[in-house]
Amino acid sequence: MSTKRIVILGAGYGGLQAAKTLNKHLRKHDDVDIMLIDQNNYHTLLTELHEVAGNRVEPGGVRVSIEHVLEYTKVKFIQDQIVRADLENRKLYSNDKEYNFDYLILGIGSEPAYFNIEGMKEHAFPLWSLSDAIRIHDHIINMFKQAAEEKDAEKRKEILTFVVGGGGFTGVEMMGELIEWTNTLRKKYDIPKEDIRLIQVEALSTLVPILDKKLIAKVEKYLKKKGVEVLTNSPITAVSPNTLTINNDKVIPTRTVIWTGGIKAKSFVKDLGLSLGPRDRIIVNQYLQTKEYPNVYAIGDNMEFQDEDGKVLPPLVETAMQSADCAAYNVAAHIKGREQKKLEAKLHGVMVSVGSLFAVAQLSGMPLLSGLPAIIIKHLVNMHYLFGIGGLELVWEYMNHQFFQKSREYNWLLETGIGHISRRNFTFWLVPLRIWLGVMWLVSGIQKIQSDWLGDWVLLGLSGATDATSSASITPLIGPHSPGWYVAIAENIIMPNALLFQKLIVITEIGLSLAFIFGFFTFIAAIVSIGMHINFALGAGLPQTYGLPDLWWIAASFAMFAGAGRSFCVDYYLMPFLRNQLRYFQKNRSINRLKGWKR
Numbered sequence: 001m002s003t004k005r006i007v008i009l010g011a012g013y014g015g016l017q018a019a020k021t022l023n024k025h026l027r028k029h030d031d032v033d034i035m036l037i038d039q040n041n042y043h044t045l046l047t048e049l050h051e052v053a054g055n056r057v058e059p060g061g062v063r064v065s066i067e068h069v070l071e072y073t074k075v076k077f078i079q080d081q082i083v084r085a086d087l088e089n090r091k092l093y094s095n096d097k098e099y100n101f102d103y104l105i106l107g108i109g110s111e112p113a114y115f116n117i118e119g120m121k122e123h124a125f126p127l128w129s130l131s132d133a134i135r136i137h138d139h140i141i142n143m144f145k146q147a148a149e150e151k152d153a154e155k156r157k158e159i160l161t162f163v164v165g166g167g168g169f170t171g172v173e174m175m176g177e178l179i180e181w182t183n184t185l186r187k188k189y190d191i192p193k194e195d196i197r198l199i200q201v202e203a204l205s206t207l208v209p210i211l212d213k214k215l216i217a218k219v220e221k222y223l224k225k226k227g228v229e230v231l232t233n234s235p236i237t238a239v240s241p242n243t244l245t246i247n248n249d250k251v252i253p254t255r256t257v258i259w260t261g262g263i264k265a266k267s268f269v270k271d272l273g274l275s276l277g278p279r280d281r282i283i284v285n286q287y288l289q290t291k292e293y294p295n296v297y298a299i300g301d302n303m304e305f306q307d308e309d310g311k312v313l314p315p316l317v318e319t320a321m322q323s324a325d326c327a328a329y330n331v332a333a334h335i336k337g338r339e340q341k342k343l344e345a346k347l348h349g350v351m352v353s354v355g356s357l358f359a360v361a362q363l364s365g366m367p368l369l370s371g372l373p374a375i376i377i378k379h380l381v382n383m384h385y386l387f388g389i390g391g392l393e394l395v396w397e398y399m400n401h402q403f404f405q406k407s408r409e410y411n412w413l414l415e416t417g418i419g420h421i422s423r424r425n426f427t428f429w430l431v432p433l434r435i436w437l438g439v440m441w442l443v444s445g446i447q448k449i450q451s452d453w454l455g456d457w458v459l460l461g462l463s464g465a466t467d468a469t470s471s472a473s474i475t476p477l478i479g480p481h482s483p484g485w486y487v488a489i490a491e492n493i494i495m496p497n498a499l500l501f502q503k504l505i506v507i508t509e510i511g512l513s514l515a516f517i518f519g520f521f522t523f524i525a526a527i528v529s530i531g532m533h534i535n536f537a538l539g540a541g542l543p544q545t546y547g548l549p550d551l552w553w554i555a556a557s558f559a560m561f562a563g564a565g566r567s568f569c570v571d572y573y574l575m576p577f578l579r580n581q582l583r584y585f586q587k588n589r590s591i592n593r594l595k596g597w598k599r
Helices: 013-026 046-053 066-070 130-149 153-159 169-188 213-225 267-272 317-336 372-390 392-404 412-421 427-450 484-518 522-540 548-562 571-588
Strands: 004-009 032-038 042-044 063-065 075-079 084-086 091-093 098-100 103-106 110-112 161-165 197-201 228-231 236-239 243-246 250-253 256-259 263-265 296-298 349-353 359-363
Touching: 004 013, 013 032, 013 066, 013 075, 013 317, 013 372, 032 066, 042 066, 046 130, 046 169, 063 066, 063 372, 066 075, 066 372, 084 267, 103 317, 130 153, 130 169, 130 256, 153 161, 153 250, 161 169, 161 250, 169 197, 169 213, 169 349, 213 228, 213 359, 296 317, 349 372, 359 372, 372 392, 392 571, 427 484, 427 522, 427 548, 484 522, 522 548
Parallel strands: 004 032, 004 103, 032 075, 103 296, 161 197, 161 256, 197 228
Antiparallel strands: 042 063, 084 091, 091 098, 110 263, 236 243, 243 250, 349 359
């Protein structure tokens, strides 16, 4: 039986989803090769590029290793740039290589559309790739440096005028980042607030027209409150190195025009010989097959798909992922000789962040959200996506970039919190404290075993654990100051099974001692340690009996969260093993018996 080769072109949201789906349905088919080709070795979170441009996160915060995503799957990744395709003969060409295929899924994404606006392509800054975001980031810093040296007041205002062309998702989110970052930069370079001018320009009558009118009003109100000039019904007609022209008559002096006004399919698509719709998108049928070649599928921004009501699906991440899932399923179904399925897109809503402190969300089946609830929803959606492609490891990396690594100033409260939790230290300094905490748990457990603790119901006083091991002070399970709900639990659940709970506590203390001394599952051990002492405190009646000397246990346990299990410990080897097993299991639903120990 000849081997079938499936090639996915492009590692965007759609490309990765197609790879996942194909691996799911064909991973046990040895007669099928799956290949993903992209010019970069990383997947870019395009919806978060404004955060890099606005200095909220480092570039690494929007990059995801493709090899990480595809690890332990049967999908082979090839980093190459395809420059030509011969669909008739089923061949793809890079500058020096040739790739054959039996099935092709086109997910190469889109590029900025400039609509023949004079000077836009030459002088504006597009925001559609990681390199674009870095370029904008560096340019904004350079503008503030120039402004700090400029003596001419008019030139200074020209340098400090920042225009975002386009009032859709990306445009509004970019402006939100500018609001916060320019406020930080003006303090750094000692520039008066009134010298900075932020302008949002939109050709339509409203910003983000896909949103409900109530949310649109909230977005516009927030922007204006922060000093942004919102210009709607204002098509940009020309851009020069130092000016922006609106409606052919209004000229705004500026050296920064960030263009987010529209996208189209990449120019590569026009040379494929396929039927194209508006903005060069490939016309596909209900199964996402192209008209000319049923073995060639188009997904995401590359497809022109109309649903049963004649509506064209918008270029959203959810559209890309659902279309990719459908196309990949149909390829697998064709190989297996099964019936293909039609694309039935179910879009669940949209979210727009306006900086890190405000957002709006319009989700199906939920009321309109704004402020903190919308911010939380947006982060949860991002983490859900990352969990889907890379598991808990990518979720943790996202949280680290978003919440623990400080890139710019926030308000005083956020600055204080983020500043302290983002300080990086050498974790081996925590090793002595970790071992000492383990020794003290061991002493506590041994004291209980040597005493009559496993007889009559008593609890070791925590202050006694820090005394010499020759004696042990004990306190009753329920003290005179214990809260009522705790007393009820103790009397109805714990006391009737006293010996069982006493044994469990001793076993737990010995287990905690070993975990801290040898450093395995340190993070989990710290959580259990804190929980144990909260339980002891409730029994003793904090703060009347459980005093300040006892609190060091909890303080030391919290310190373990700072990475105490990363140096001189079992976790140094165990965590990579479990991480790789989790990656493998998430993608294959089985245990990897060969490569689990790979660091």
